[in-house]
Amino acid sequence: MVEPPIQIAPAKINLALHVTRRREDGFHDLESLVVFAALADEIEAMPAATDSLTIVGPFARGLGAGETNLVSRAVAAFRARWPDAVATGLALRLTKNLPVAAGIGGGSADAAAALRLMVSQSRHPIAVPELSDLAARLGADVPACLISAPLLARGIGELLQPLTDFPQLHVVLVNPMVPLATADVFRRLRAHDNYPLPAVPAPLTRPVQLGIWLAETRNDLQPPAVKLVPVIGEIVDHLAQTQGCMLARMSGSGATVFGLFGSSGQAHQAAQLMRQHNPEHWVAAAPLLLPGT
Numbered sequence: 001m002v003e004p005p006i007q008i009a010p011a012k013i014n015l016a017l018h019v020t021r022r023r024e025d026g027f028h029d030l031e032s033l034v035v036f037a038a039l040a041d042e043i044e045a046m047p048a049a050t051d052s053l054t055i056v057g058p059f060a061r062g063l064g065a066g067e068t069n070l071v072s073r074a075v076a077a078f079r080a081r082w083p084d085a086v087a088t089g090l091a092l093r094l095t096k097n098l099p100v101a102a103g104i105g106g107g108s109a110d111a112a113a114a115l116r117l118m119v120s121q122s123r124h125p126i127a128v129p130e131l132s133d134l135a136a137r138l139g140a141d142v143p144a145c146l147i148s149a150p151l152l153a154r155g156i157g158e159l160l161q162p163l164t165d166f167p168q169l170h171v172v173l174v175n176p177m178v179p180l181a182t183a184d185v186f187r188r189l190r191a192h193d194n195y196p197l198p199a200v201p202a203p204l205t206r207p208v209q210l211g212i213w214l215a216e217t218r219n220d221l222q223p224p225a226v227k228l229v230p231v232i233g234e235i236v237d238h239l240a241q242t243q244g245c246m247l248a249r250m251s252g253s254g255a256t257v258f259g260l261f262g263s264s265g266q267a268h269q270a271a272q273l274m275r276q277h278n279p280e281h282w283v284a285a286a287p288l289l290l291p292g293t
């Protein structure tokens with residue numbers, strides 16, 4: 001290794017999420033428009049005798065670095081599947097910039113970044129479909145996080161259709177710092193057979209097209225999450241009223257709320273207002289990642 005390889009793990013945002021079916025195995029089929037923000041955890045690796053993980057950064061506290069961490073699980077799963085691909089052990093350093101259990105896929109993004117890191121160090125090519133299968137076994141969101149660009153996700157997240165175009169937009173993310181377990185939110189969901197997403201316009205290049213499409217969509221997990229953590233509803237209402245906000249909605253199973261904006265200036269202004277309103281909340285602004293970046 002010439003220099004320590006580094007992989008970023010961008011925040012995932014479900015712009016729309018419809019729950020369409022409760023399956024026999026208890027999981028739920030979803031249809032979701034998923035995008036990613038230029039706001040990320042980071043994983044760095046140094047050659048070492050054995051694999052290890054240390055966690056630093058603003059959200060490192062309370063997150064175990066043992067074998068249940070999704071980074072350790074991803075590395076172990078990769079080594080079990082391709083035992084001779086990466087000869088050296090790796091001392092991994094995870095910088096945790098994203099809040100945990102927040103609906104923005106932090107753990108899933110970290111697992112995907114760890115898999116990409118292993119692929120980058122592999123002595124032989126790794127087939128994409130097999131990597132995607134392995135990712136799905138680590139978590140429903142991990143295959144989407146391997147792509148980290150706008151996509152439509154179906155099934156429990158294993159059926160992915162990357163979008164070839166997407167308008168340049170900015171997000172504000174607000175998290176009330178109340179962790180919300182995905183399983184608890186699904187358990188509270190009343191209707192399991194909601195209608196699917198409308199067809200996405202193609203090409204999707206203008207913010208106004210996306211705005212019209214989003215107005216026809218929802219996040220079906222938002223009502224049960226608001227029941228569990230009512231402040232989520234207050235953040236959605238408040239963010240929706242900031243200047244230039246195209247849409248405010250919860251991402252994934254929460255508790256992070258996103259606001260969509262046409263310009264970086266509007267997003268940063270809204271972020272500042274949200275911070276002033278409640279300094280205890282985690283607030284960030286960033287551009288969305290476009291296809292092919």
Ligand SMILES: C[C@@](CO)(OP(=O)(O)O)[C@H](O)COP(=O)(O)OP(=O)(O)OC[C@H]1O[C@@H](n2ccc(N)nc2=O)[C@H](O)[C@@H]1O
Binds near residue numbers: 014027105141182183
């Ligand atoms: C809801 C979503 C939307 O993107 O995001 P997050 O809120 O987690 O970010 C994902 O589908 C979450 O994916 P992920 O976080 O990988 O979930 P997993 O660990 O696989 O599942 C946690 C638990 O949630 C429930 N679960 C999850 C996904 C799904 N499609 N149906 C479910 O019923 C199951 O009870 C499962 O045991």
Ligand SMILES: Nc1ncnc2c1ncn2[C@@H]1O[C@H](COP(=O)(O)OP(=O)(O)O)[C@@H](O)[C@H]1O
Binds near residue numbers: 063101102104108253
């Ligand atoms: N590297 C990691 N980062 C975040 N959470 C992790 C990680 N490894 C394991 N976890 C566990 O995964 C759970 C889901 O975390 P996360 O993926 O951040 O949530 P969400 O998918 O709702 O955004 C947390 O309860 C946490 O304990």
